[in-house]
Amino acid sequence: MIRKILPAIVLFLPPSLATAAADITGLAKVREGDTVVIGTTRIRLGGIDAPSLDQLxxxxxxxxxxxxxxxxxxxxxxxEGKSWTCHPRQTDRRGRQIARCEVDGEDIQKWLVRSGWALAYKQVSHDYEADEAAAREDKAGMWQGAFIAPWDWRVRNKKTTILGAAKPPEDANATLLASASGPVAPSPECNIKGNVNRSGECIYHKPTSRWYSQIKMQIAKGTRWFCSVDEAEAAGCRETKR
Structure with a gap:
């Protein structure tokens, strides 16, 4: 009887509980400061939050x-050229594996936070708080000046707290609330255009798309640049039909 019941119990358990996810290993393609791809698997580095590509x-x-x-x-x-080993914990709403990763034995999340290129994501983990404090003390990475926490920037408003070691200039709020998604792509490979149509739907256009040249990149119009199709679709955009 017990042998018949156990398989049924496992069947209805969440995937993260039913079986332990296998480690993901190999060389990684870096998409953002906290997002990489190994093989065909998209991985979100857990416990930290790095600035979005169009964050200033x-x-x-x-x-x-x-x-x-x-x-x-x-x-x-x-x-570059180093082997990754990632330990998946769960899958986020964008279909990415949230994982803790080591690169040639180094805790890569710890390195990112300690170097000032990411913050400890305290809403989900306190593991890297000491590293963030050290980065702030050393004015490393983003801490050399003024910035907005990545999680605040994604839902930013005029009351957003400004962080950093430097005394912000008077117009800091306007600058930090803006986006780098201006008329020029933030980097050569980030050349996919995203815009919002009249129905409020996000559409992405590759350079080969018919309307690509006609999409004017204006922050006020809700446009932004993407570095890959995966990134555009993860942001909730669909490809243009032409």
Whole structure:
């Protein structure tokens, strides 16, 4: 009787409880400061939050810079040619595996937070709080100037708290609430255009799309750049029908 009941119990358990997910290993393609792809598996680095590619920060000279692009590029440079081992914990609503990852034995989330390219995502984990404090003390990465926490930037408003070691300039709020998705792509490979149609639907256009050249990149119009089809679809956009 017990042998018949157990399979039924396992069948109705959530996937994360029914079986332990196998480790994901190999070389990774870095999409954002906290998102990589190994093989065909998209992985969201757990316990941390890095700036989006179109997020802006302010440096000690009160100049704006694309800290989201820098976070991605610094991670890519740090892990180039190195082997990853990721331990999946669950799947997020975008279909990504949330995992803790080691790169040649190094805790890569710890490195990102300690280097100032990501924050400890305290809403879900307290594992990297000490590393964030050290980065803030050393004015590493984003902490060299002023910025908005990635989770605040995604739902930003005028009351959003400004973080950083530098005293923000008077117009810091307007700068940090803006997006790098201006008329020029934040980097050469981020050339997929996203816009919102009259029905409020997000549409993405590859360079080969018919209407690509006619899409004017204007922040006020809700446009933004994407670095891959996966990224555009993860943001809830669909490909244009033409």
């Amino acid at each position: 920060c302010i440096n000690p000279q009160s100049e704006k810079w694309t800290c989201g692009v820098s976070a991605r590029d610094e991670l890519a440079k740090h892990v």
